[in-house]
Amino acid sequence: MEKKKFYLTTPIYYPSAEFHIGHCYTTIIADSIARYKRLSGFDVFFQTGTDEHGQKIERKAMDAGVSPKEYVDKIILNAKDLWKSLGISYDYFIRTSDEDHKKRVQEIFKKMYDSGDIYKSEYKGLYCTPCESFWTEAQLVDGKCPDCGRDVEEAHEEAYFFKLSKYQKKLEEFYEANPNFLLPLSRKNEMINNFIKPGLDDLCVSRTSFTWGIPVSFDEKHVVYVWVDALSNYITSLGYPEESEMFKKFWPADLHLVGKEIVRFHAIIWPAMLMSLGIELPKCVFGHGWLIIDGGKISKSVGNYKDPREYINEYGVDAVRYFALREVPFGNDGNFSEDALIARTNADLVNNLGNLVNRTIAMVNKYFDGIVSNPGVKEDVDDALVVYANELKKLVDNKMNSYKVNEALEDIFELLKRANKYIDETTPWILAKDETKKDRLASVLYNLLESIRIASVLLRAFIPSTSDKIFNMLNTSKIDFESLSFGNLETEIKLNESEILFNRIEK
Numbered sequence: 001m002e003k004k005k006f007y008l009t010t011p012i013y014y015p016s017a018e019f020h021i022g023h024c025y026t027t028i029i030a031d032s033i034a035r036y037k038r039l040s041g042f043d044v045f046f047q048t049g050t051d052e053h054g055q056k057i058e059r060k061a062m063d064a065g066v067s068p069k070e071y072v073d074k075i076i077l078n079a080k081d082l083w084k085s086l087g088i089s090y091d092y093f094i095r096t097s098d099e100d101h102k103k104r105v106q107e108i109f110k111k112m113y114d115s116g117d118i119y120k121s122e123y124k125g126l127y128c129t130p131c132e133s134f135w136t137e138a139q140l141v142d143g144k145c146p147d148c149g150r151d152v153e154e155a156h157e158e159a160y161f162f163k164l165s166k167y168q169k170k171l172e173e174f175y176e177a178n179p180n181f182l183l184p185l186s187r188k189n190e191m192i193n194n195f196i197k198p199g200l201d202d203l204c205v206s207r208t209s210f211t212w213g214i215p216v217s218f219d220e221k222h223v224v225y226v227w228v229d230a231l232s233n234y235i236t237s238l239g240y241p242e243e244s245e246m247f248k249k250f251w252p253a254d255l256h257l258v259g260k261e262i263v264r265f266h267a268i269i270w271p272a273m274l275m276s277l278g279i280e281l282p283k284c285v286f287g288h289g290w291l292i293i294d295g296g297k298i299s300k301s302v303g304n305y306k307d308p309r310e311y312i313n314e315y316g317v318d319a320v321r322y323f324a325l326r327e328v329p330f331g332n333d334g335n336f337s338e339d340a341l342i343a344r345t346n347a348d349l350v351n352n353l354g355n356l357v358n359r360t361i362a363m364v365n366k367y368f369d370g371i372v373s374n375p376g377v378k379e380d381v382d383d384a385l386v387v388y389a390n391e392l393k394k395l396v397d398n399k400m401n402s403y404k405v406n407e408a409l410e411d412i413f414e415l416l417k418r419a420n421k422y423i424d425e426t427t428p429w430i431l432a433k434d435e436t437k438k439d440r441l442a443s444v445l446y447n448l449l450e451s452i453r454i455a456s457v458l459l460r461a462f463i464p465s466t467s468d469k470i471f472n473m474l475n476t477s478k479i480d481f482e483s484l485s486f487g488n489l490e491t492e493i494k495l496n497e498s499e500i501l502f503n504r505i506e507k
């Protein structure tokens with residue numbers, strides 16, 4: 001049977017400065033969803049990349065005395081290294097400076113022009129360069145950009161416009177018919193009530209005031225507006241507008257994961273562009289919240305952040321991944337601090353997971369020379385563990401299908417908590433004193449190992465290198481989704497040497 005496909009994307013990041021923990025946040029979550037989908041049997045295409053054009057980057061490069069391309073190349077090299085150290089399993093990294101992307105964007109622009117959805121006129125308005133966004137007077141907050149709070153500039157020039165207004169009604173109907181297109185639901189209400197319903201203005205989609213961008217093929221003094229260029233990445237990477245196998249297979253995207261401040265582009269402009277092109281809309285846009293530091297957004301321009309690799313080197317990659325995935329209810333804003341990261345690591349990874357694994361393996365070594373067996377001596381106390389372990393796959397699958405990543409992790413850690421409690425309830429060290437209880441002791445330890453294995457299979461999506469270490473210690477090959485029912489752990493095999501998974505962090 002052919003596998004079901006799943007196409008998910010992160011936003012393509014501006015390589016205007018080195019990436020920070022906020023970019024890691026989006027990317028780690030996307031990676032875990034991609035890994036989870038692969039684990040649960042999907043044919044996944046996971047894409048990330050960089051959004052390189054625009055005046056802001058042109059100016060930064062000028063300040064640094066290099067060409068824009070040289071400027072971004074260096075940052076991208078570093079970003080790829082960062083993704084590697086975080087274990088990001090992307091299938092494709094798109095750069096908007098790629099030649100085939102540029103050519104395809106020109107074709108997309110021309111298609112919309114030919115169909116009459118793009119027309120030439122004059123632009124007068126207010127422009128926020130850091131955000132690459134146009135605003136009307138009414139949208140400003142205290143005269144500043146409503147997204148970043150910085151100054152806006154008056155712009156006045158000949159420009160091409162996209163007939164966004166034409167799509168207002170269609171967008172309303174689309175939202176009506178697809179209630180789960182934009183998640184969480186609070187963001188959907190905001191988009192519909194604050195943006196779509198009050199009316200959509202046509203959108204200025206070309207600029208003449210700078211050159212670092214994709215020229216409009218039929219009028220070369222114009223460059224394509226960066227958001228049209230950037231949003232198109234989701235289809236140009238698949239070969240669109242060419243008739244490609246990749247496009248046929250993977251479009252429409254199943255999930256665009258984006259931060260809340262760019263929901264507007266993905267929930268209004270992008271769908272309208274796709275309607276104009278006559279192709280299907282993505283199945284879901286999820287607008288997540290921000291990681292904040294001391295109440296403010298982590299920002300390249302504010303500079304309130306460390307290189308994320310410092311955290312990885314200090315605490316380990318899975319501590320950083322786990323924190324990003326677990327700490328903040330997905331969709332909300334959440335605070336990032338090293339203290340919070342340390343507390344999370346100590347409580348969950350050191351205590352619940354690490355200690356459980358090391359204690360259990362130590363007991364199997366001590367009482368059975370490391371040999372696993374399952375004589376099947378049951379007692380009532382086992383039920384709370386075994387029944388829950390068998391249900392876990394379904395619980396996690398439900399949570400992941402609605403992108404409640406932190407709740408999926410909570411459910412997995414509930415199994416580990418129960419396993420820890422089970423040790424206290426069954427007191428293996430007392431069973432070990434009584435020769436007649438040997439089979440019961442072996443059964444108890446088997447139940448513990450099996451709970452650890454089941455949790456670790458699911459944890460592969462979130463903290464993969466820790467799962468690998470555990471599988472190695474358990475000496476098991478039962479690590480896939482199909483193995484997720486209780487009793488699959490091999491018997492009569494010897495466990496491998498145990499290693500410490502996480503050291504307690506002392507501040």
Ligand code: MSP
Pocket residue numbers: 010011012013014015021022023025026051230231233257258259260261262289290291292297298299
């Ligand atoms: N280039 C555009 C996206 C184009 S997508 C077609 C862009 N780039 S960005 O680099 O500014 O931001 C990219 C993503 O990183 C956004 O989704 C944004 O929300 C996310 N984050 C940046 N800082 C963040 C935090 N502090 N916390 C969480 N996510 C943050 O916008």
